[in-house]
Amino acid sequence: MFFKKRQPKNQIQLEIDMTRIPNHVAIIMDGNGRWAKARNLPRISGHQRGMEVVKTITKAASDLGVKVLTLYAFSTENWKRPEDEVSFLMKLPGKFFDTFVPELIANNVQVRVMGYVEQLPKDTQASVKAAIEQTAQNTGMILNFALNYGGRAEIVSGVQTIAAAVAAGQMHPSDINEEIISQSLMTSSLGEYADPDVLIRTSGEERLSNFLLWQMAYSEMVFLDEHWPEMDGEALKKALLIYQSRHRRFGGLAENMSDKK
Ligand code: FPP
Numbered sequence: 001m002f003f004k005k006r007q008p009k010n011q012i013q014l015e016i017d018m019t020r021i022p023n024h025v026a027i028i029m030d031g032n033g034r035w036a037k038a039r040n041l042p043r044i045s046g047h048q049r050g051m052e053v054v055k056t057i058t059k060a061a062s063d064l065g066v067k068v069l070t071l072y073a074f075s076t077e078n079w080k081r082p083e084d085e086v087s088f089l090m091k092l093p094g095k096f097f098d099t100f101v102p103e104l105i106a107n108n109v110q111v112r113v114m115g116y117v118e119q120l121p122k123d124t125q126a127s128v129k130a131a132i133e134q135t136a137q138n139t140g141m142i143l144n145f146a147l148n149y150g151g152r153a154e155i156v157s158g159v160q161t162i163a164a165a166v167a168a169g170q171m172h173p174s175d176i177n178e179e180i181i182s183q184s185l186m187t188s189s190l191g192e193y194a195d196p197d198v199l200i201r202t203s204g205e206e207r208l209s210n211f212l213l214w215q216m217a218y219s220e221m222v223f224l225d226e227h228w229p230e231m232d233g234e235a236l237k238k239a240l241l242i243y244q245s246r247h248r249r250f251g252g253l254a255e256n257m258s259d260k261k
Contacts, residue, residue: 016064016237020244022197024068024190025061026219028211029054031203031227044088049229051092055100060233062107062141064240068193069143072211076116076150090120093147094127101134108140114186115149142190149186151213158184187215195219198243200236202228220246 032046039045054071061069074089081089097111104111111131118125128147161184165171171180187194195215199208200222208216222239224231 014241016240017244018065021065022240022243023066024070024193024196024198025066025240026070026072026196026199026212026216027057028072028199028201028205028209029228030201030205032229034203035227035229043085046227046229047085047088047092051096053229053231054096055103056232057236058100058109058141058143059103059107060236062109063233064237066141068190068196069141070114070146070187070196070212071144072146072149072209074115074147074149075210076148076153077210090124093124093131093145097127097131101131104131104135104143105138108138109135110138110140110142111135112142112144112189113147114144115147116153117147119148142193144190146211149211151208151210154186155214181214185214187212197248198222198239200224200239202226202231218248218250220248 029050032050033043034046035049036043036046058069073092078089079086111128111134113128113132117128120128124147128145158181162171162176162180166173166176182188182194185194195217196212196219198220199211199216201207202224204223204225206221206223212219220243222242224235224239226235
């Protein structure tokens with residue numbers, strides 16, 4: 001007699017489809033402060049723990065075959081935070097790269113940074129520059145930190161570049177199109193992967209907070225309740241499973257997916 005093996009509903013194991021891993025995953029790493037507060041720890045402990053989680057998630061995303069992982073590490077608005085918190089956040093790239101570059105190299109991960117880097121403290125700029133140089137030959141996942149980045153500021157800078165080209169007679173206003181605008185933004189070096197396929201935001205907040213405003217026109221949004229310091233490879237997989245359950249239509253119809261973009 002044969003018995004059909006049945007799994008109870010709450011134990012159904014959903015497997016991630018490795019053929020549909022998003023190329024570009026962008027993450028708003030939120031909730032470090034709340035995680036720390038819930039443990040009676042100073043906010044900077046949350047950021048310290050958050051930095052360790054960046055290592056875990058980088059490794060997990062690279063193992064899954066993500067091509068670009070963009071992490072919102074510091075926004076142009078984060079300068080408004082208390083001075084000691086800002087100063088700790090500015091030390092994090094150095095701490096991260098000091099301990100993690102060998103592993104990034106071992107995993108063939110290439111570091112990039114986008115944002116107004118020239119406004120960062122000199123030692124932060126030096127750490128970032130060194131990590132970019134040390135990993136420049138790597139051909140695997142791009143780990144792209146948004147540091148002193150703001151979506152509106154980026155669009156303003158891009159418009160200024162385009163306007164200067166028009167003023168110099170190198171371009172006619174009617175030449176300006178979506179492609180030209182994309183190329184004027186800080187993600188232009190990511191080429192075909194410039195626009196995130198999915199945005200993940202942790203800690204229950206559901207807003208964009210000035211992140212990749214132009215690039216996320218068609219991104220799927222996945223909001224998780226976990227605070228960033230609680231994230232791990234399994235939670236990343238959960239977010240990607242949610243992404244894979246969505247039907248991206250890019251303004252078209254579901255059955256007409258070949259028309260996408
Ligand atoms: C938002 O949480 C988090 C930040 C502003 C900083 C994020 C930085 C890291 C996770 C570490 C970065 C690591 C490197 C390598 C640069 P929040 O402080 O706003 O949390 P809250 O909303 O609970 O207060």
